[in-house]
Amino acid sequence: xxxxxxxxxxxxxxxxxxxxxxxxxxxxxxxxxxxxxxxxxxxxxxxxxxxxxxxxxxxxxxxxxxxxxxxxxxxxxxxxxxxxxxxxxxxxxxxxxxxxxxxxxxxxxxxxxxxxxxxxxxxxxxxxxxxxxxxxxxxxxxxxxxxxxxxxxxxxxxxxxxxxxxxxxxxxxxxxxxxxxxxxxxxxxxxxxxxxxxxxxxxxxxxxxxxxxxxxxxxxxxxxxxxxxxxxxxxxxxxxxxxxxxxxxxxxxxxxxx
Numbered sequence: 001x002x003x004x005x006x007x008x009x010x011x012x013x014x015x016x017x018x019x020x021x022x023x024x025x026x027x028x029x030x031x032x033x034x035x036x037x038x039x040x041x042x043x044x045x046x047x048x049x050x051x052x053x054x055x056x057x058x059x060x061x062x063x064x065x066x067x068x069x070x071x072x073x074x075x076x077x078x079x080x081x082x083x084x085x086x087x088x089x090x091x092x093x094x095x096x097x098x099x100x101x102x103x104x105x106x107x108x109x110x111x112x113x114x115x116x117x118x119x120x121x122x123x124x125x126x127x128x129x130x131x132x133x134x135x136x137x138x139x140x141x142x143x144x145x146x147x148x149x150x151x152x153x154x155x156x157x158x159x160x161x162x163x164x165x166x167x168x169x170x171x172x173x174x175x176x177x178x179x180x181x182x183x184x185x186x187x188x189x190x191x192x193x194x195x196x197x198x199x200x201x202x203x204x205x206x207x208x209x210x211x212x213x214x215x216x217x218x219x220x221x222x223x224x225x226x227x228x229x230x231x232x233x234x235x236x237x238x239x240x241x242x243x244x245x246x247x248x249x250x251x252x253x254x255x256x257x258x
Contacts, residue, residue, distance in 0.1 A: 025070035036066040182223035
């Protein structure tokens with residue numbers, strides 16, 4: 001979508017456009033390299049942002065760079081722990097997307113004098129994602145209007161000198177967004193842990209921290225109460241056991257990559 005905006009404006013970013021990337025600290029390193037590569041190869045400034053807790057809500061953000069961006073979940077942890085009683089996001093209360101992405105970007109834009117108008121938000125949903133597009137009536141979805149599908153996107157990147165460099169199966173990468181996001185299917189998370197066990201450590205720590213800090217939350221101190229904990233999945237992965245036989249669970253869209 002960014003490429004199309006640049007091409008429609010003579011290869012430059014329109015004067016009234018601001019490109020932002022909100023880093024949660026749990027993105028794959030390949031994602032960070034990719035965002036940086038877009039900036040370098042296309043000559044466009046990308047405003048790297050992260051959530052930071054501040055008693056003043058309007059100031060709960062900071063600007064970072066590719067080099068200084070968090071790699072160990074620091075923004076995520078500050079959001080979880082902001083009131084001293086950590087409450088983990090879950091499929092019903094997806095506070096991570098709201099706080100770490102949407103509000104962080106809006107607060108930054110307001111700080112530089114950019115008045116937010118949902119009609120001026122451009123969302124990168126494709127034409128083959130109509131279920132998601134139907135929920136974005138107040139936003140612009142130019143890729144839908146242009147008939148861009150995952151096949152179109154795949155062809156485009158095969159012709160570029162750089163790419164996301166993550167495994168891609170039929171236009172979908174299970175490594176995308178936060179590395180072990182609780183909205184991904186359980187079998188997919190388990191597979192990612194088997195591939196790289198250290199991915200599970202931060203998520204295990206967050207569940208342990210929430211459970212030990214506020215006993216009254218009970219199951220609310222877990223990312224998902226309808227499946228095994230990250231610690232259980234990690235232990236099964238280290239024991240090289242099969243944990244899931246049903247791989248038909250669908251991921252839940254969180255819009256944090258749009």
